Amino acid sequence: MADHSADQEAWASALHSHGRRVTKQRLAVLAAVQHNPHSPAEGILAAARKDLPELTAQSVYVVLSDLTDLQMLRRFEPPHSPALYETRVGDNHHHAVCISCGRVEDVDCAVGHAPCLTPHWDEHSKPMTIQIADVLYQGICQDCQAKQQLPTQTQVTTK
């Protein structure tokens, strides 16, 4: 167990710099997200309640969305899954999710700091000024590959 108070102070000053009050709820949520990256609100609630049992789910939702707006947290929504949160922000990394078990891995940007930031628009579309390019990789993690020694590797979606 490393020096928690150092983290606490870092979070506190970050909150201050955004004009937010430093509450134990926010610190608990931040710590929970830090120690459980890629967790949904429910998981963050469970983790934070170990330190702060009276914390409510609604507070977690409020805190998470506020801190996400402040860019102190990053939120992403894999298909068929509730939103996941992480403290790793500002480094333009991406995510890979296992379509079998749902496990999530971070993927560093392969193309520098702004991957694929120059879309080639198709004919009929009105271009946009792109600010973010999120890449979501989907595949099968090694664990799941080992478990299901697939008989056929082609799609077996014939119902």
Next chain:
Amino acid sequence: MADHSADQEAWASALHSHGRRVTKQRLAVLAAVQHNPHSPAEGILAAARKDLPELTAQSVYVVLSDLTDLQMLRRFEPPHSPALYETRVGDNHHHAVCISCGRVEDVDCAVGHAPCLTPHWDEHSKPMTIQIADVLYQGICQDCQAKQQLPTQTQVTTK
């Protein structure tokens, strides 16, 4: 109004090839998605009901998810939005959403057929076998840029 029956037959044979029965509900949903790309289930229901008023929302959900599994439709979920559907499948294109108005544009793949398909894993992650790489661009479309001649271009999220 082009030749609808041609489309109908194409959908019908596609359904057959997947072992599905050809029903007016499925055809209505497929036509609705084709004519309203990037529509949510509710919008597809509304569009399909113009041809088939007795169609129910639940049927639309069932049909959409089944056809998505069959890869006859493609589904994607922008942040803070219900799932959107389109008939353009198998061409590995991506999407750009306007963070202001929610408008969605197709973006052709900038890097050939498999963009960014070779993630650089960070140190601690177990690599996965990547099958899909979805890119979600977020920005501001021209219309919204024109409407809000932003006074400050930095973030005004100080509440």
Next chain:
DNA sequence: GCACTTATTATGAGTCCTTCACAATAAGGC
């Protein structure tokens, strides 16, 4: 340190999107 103001949190209910269980219907093979 002690009020006081107001941001935050807790409480409770409500919304939206989607799915489930089961009965009614109809597509397609015979």
Next chain:
DNA sequence: GCCTTATTGTGAAGGACTCATAATAAGTGC
């Protein structure tokens, strides 16, 4: 045309998240 069974319709339920309001407590000034 009939029969089997996939599909659809009906009605209700579930999960994830948000909203309105009251209670609480951070941070400010005295």
